[in-house]
Amino acid sequence: MILDIDNLSKRALELYKKQKYVDSKQLSLDILETNSKNISVILNLGNIYFLEEDYKKALEYYRRVQKLSGDDIYIWGNLANTYLQMKKYFRATHYCWKILKQDPENVFALNLQAQIHLEQENYGDAILILEHLKALDPLNPWVYNNLSQAFFYTGKTLEALDMAWTAVELSSGEDCHHINLGYTLYEIGLEKTIGFIKPYIEKWEQKYGDNPIVKYFADSLKGNTEIIKTDTEYLKKIFDSFASGFDESLAKLDYSVPKKILQNIKKNISKKSLKMMRVLDLGCGTGLCGKFLSGYAKPHILTGVDLSEKMLEVAKEKNVYNQLICEDIETYLQHSKNFSDLIIAGDVFTYFGDLFSVFKQISKHLDSHGHFIFSVTENQHNDSPWFLHSSGRFQHKEEYVKNTLEKCGLKVEENQHEILRTEAGKKVWGYIFIASKIK
Template sequence: MSSLTPINPDTINEMFTTACNAQMEGRLQEAQKLYSELLTFIDAPLLHYNLGLVYYDLSDYENALPHFETSVKCNPEDIDSLFNLALCYKKCSRISDSITFYKKVLVLETNNFDALYNLAGCYRELRQDQSAIETYLKVLEIHQDHISATNNLAYMFQITGQPDQAIRYYKNVLSLDPGHEAATHMLASLEGVTPQSSPDSYVRGVFDNYSDHYEKSLIDELHYSVPTKLRTLFNSIFPEDYIVSSGLDLGCGTGLSGEAFGNIVKSLDGIDLSEKMLDIAREKDIYTSIFSGNIVDYLRSTKIKYDFFVATDVFNYVGNLKEVFSLAQSTASKNAVFCFSTETITGDSFKLQPSGRFAHSPGYIVEVVKKAGWNVELQKQTGLRMEKGKWIPGVLWILKN
């Protein structure tokens, strides 16, 4: 007991029971308050563990962390405490610490499937590719029909330049789930098949999973700066005082293009498939309205007339662009501007690449936009991002109607 005013043990038991009931019933704020109050009277490991769970469920990972750490310090061989501490370190972007504690779980319980699967994900995030592959293989030794582990293993083989193994495991995914759109898409990319577009579920999954570290990875590690490059190109042909009334950021993600172009648009809307990316964009307060969904569906249904469109690294996930530019034209006001980027290939069409992204030939873009009623004002070749030590070739485009 602490040196604070003593409290009746029966009262402590009653408060604890009430807190546990509130936690189980989802009244998390009430549970948090009661557990915190109890900790002023008794410093019990179970209180720290339960309070850590409450904070975690409230997505308050920074406050959850010290309580899980205390729980583990008091019970260093409690698997639940170790596992939840590892989860929390991951949420706090302390991936190496997360790995340490998943390994502690596995010392105590060698075949703990969840710890192995999460450990593989940590290795994958740190780009420790071989460790990720080996750990996913261990997962499949325990649970050979686990779809997510099989799909992730296929992806790891794909990005490490082992296409035969990647094809094998994507086919395994499809044998378990013939309707798995992401595996179908990635298998097509490896077998040289080019569909019209990427499945919404695939794109949503990629960016939901990527959202926590999207900007850090893209900007710091891949040296991505397409929105600012495109804005510089825009500034080269439009006056400094250029302002339009309404704009639409297609595939807005976390809002990088909105940040680059927001000051030229009085009312800028954003649309994206990934809710987790949109949650980050909302925090920036860049957009007047944010819509969740497919860009083609939105362009079909909106009644708004837009003066400005921007789409950076969006058409990597759309093969056939005829409908996009045609629908954008139908929602565009007179003298509207459309700024966007594409990955580039030679030839006269578009292709799904082994990366799972689409690339388009400049000739194809020119033909499609002209048929849709747009005029190419400016195009410029550039490096879009670094991949395996090389720049991905692309083109920046500015159109007017």
Template sequence: MDINYAAAQHNDLANTYRRNGDIDKAMQHIREALRLKPNYSAAFNNLGCILYSQGSIEAAKNNFQKALRITPMFVDAHLNLANCYASKNQMQSAATHYQAVLQQDPEHQVANFNLGMAYVSEQEHNKVITQFSKVIALESGNIEANYQLGIAYLSLSNSIEAEKYLRIAIELDPTRSEAYHNLAILALKNEQRELALEYFCKTLELNPDNTTAMHMQNALTQQQGIDATPTKYIQDLFDQYADHYDTHVKEKLAYNVPYLLRQAVGSVLQNNNNYKLMKILDLGCGTGLCSIYFCDLAEYIVGTDLASNMLAHAKQRGGYDALCMYDINQAIPAQGSKSQGLIIAADVLVYCGDLNNIFYNCTQTLQTNGLFAFTIETVESEQDDFQLLTTGRFGHSINYIQKLTNKYNFSIELQQDIVPRHNNGTAIVGCLFVLKLI
């Protein structure tokens, strides 16, 4: 019998057994195929598929690479190797091999779709749009492709196209809760609060565990008795926001709170003739913007945040001696009793309603004469200490801050009206405080 023919027979049998779930027999026939024909690329590809199905990704990858060394234009091996890289979140390498497939077969549906998803993972929004437009040209009813096009356009602030494709995704799959969720986000961006509420309600109807939709429903309906923002809401919001946070807050929101806080703290230290290096705790540090302005005062500076992606950017910036993923009321006592000279919270307390625990924890962690510097969004209210606003953030009354200051034995060293940020071109009314623990 011809050796090539015999090897092909064994490889075909291996495929049959693999599809039927008999992996042991499949492996026997692949080994025999490779014994007969050591440079048999199809058998190496087949072996890689078996190993991949068993979770042995590195071994699978090695076999797909062997197949490609023998047959460089082997479409299936390129596709399978790309999937190996994608499973390890190595998206650039995955994209290279999906593109190799498409060079030979431009209409390969799986490669086109998977390449689009690789671009989604890398948040390359323009490439996502180009790629999924190709997918839709091949398969107009592809739900995920339409949805991802909507998300990409939303990320690029193209409201018209975002709404178009998110609506198509819903037409194709009326149970797609995340499409309703993102239509709600889009409506909020366009100041369409009633429409946003409608979409958030639909989101919750389909997915009652969606904490963002629940929180925003509470905010938009002005529910009473809400005294904190859900942790998961904050984590999800800022993990998604992290990659473009710095650019957005500077260019779109005219945000300069870290600078204003540093100027205020410097003024207080100068007035008290107390300029010295100190231990600093930066609550909700985000990407680390405060570290730029406070590094000259820091003997040791710790940044804490709930969002891992924000902490990754803060680490890359390099302004902190330590970074920790903590809730605010975990972060403060974790530093140790009477250990800190300064605690800062730049545009952070807007995600907290009731501030009693934060103030109490600061009294335990600050040294005597230590400073607590923070900003709030202000609300004019003689009855409410704080309010959940329609933005999903909290506003606090000046009277409430003054009551807390007295209750927890602080003195107000500096109080300054500020504009912490802009929202769709409208200045947000806020206030900056520097308190000293007596």
């Protein structure tokens, strides 16, 4: 059979355009077997590896294109962007400059250069470029989103708010820009009074109040006491957007809950026993707790439940879970007929105010000799059993957690007062609880 390489190449590119990346990749690799110098197919593969965040491979294919077709602005742009994702700022800047030498007003390279400055915390330089971009590319919401961050970190809060709002408006309310506006309001609210940010919240709610991100941010920022659990639509969107950088961001915040949960498992459960256990990781996220646990001993079955598909995709790459289930914790517990010998939940009840119904479900699901190990953040703010912080996260009183466990047929074996992570440079205190069934 004579292969029509031109048609096959066209097909591979069409598949890419239709976002059928797996098929496009396979076809491109097949084509290269017989036609190893097919530039458009090599470039296509570079782009697919870039989307898959396999930047080493993306670079390899972009370099092959560069060798075969020579240097041009387009390939420099791909190289600059790939080096930026790899945080190799020197190399990324090198390729941006090459582009800007030929085309000083190249919007793509200027955006990349601004991003490089932002990531390196050179806010003054970032502002200079972004202000220039405002004239060249005035309808691009990312220019304003980036400017809002640069203004915020240089103390220009009103300008930061103004730019974050413009990004929302220009994008017609895309989630990522709502999230940026929400966090800008939150950070400003920490420094100023609620009165200062209230007019902005009201304007935001009036226009975009149907969006779950806007609604939940507004409720938390205004301290709405009627909320008893974080809105699951909001959570999905927030954690889907955080997933790819989650592990890295939490390491920067000295997030220690998975390590502390493991320390308690080690104290209470031998390796041999753990290997025979059915373990349930509630709100498993990107699988940090599962990874720590499996480093000690691989459980008989390790199941992770989380409502963010993207967090679960990252967890899957860790290769430690037998099953990953994308569902709300309470919905899962209501229909699951399986029992667990160990249930863990790291930084998950931060998204539940009232703990009664979830603890009740957990108690039913836990085997009679089982353990339940989890963290909660301490409510240092007021005397309420739980409190919805302006960050959108719940904090709990130690006594309330203990009493609720007991009401649900669980008794506290141990309870440690610990620093769980940092936030805005401050230590976040909480508790690690170890509970078991009341017999």
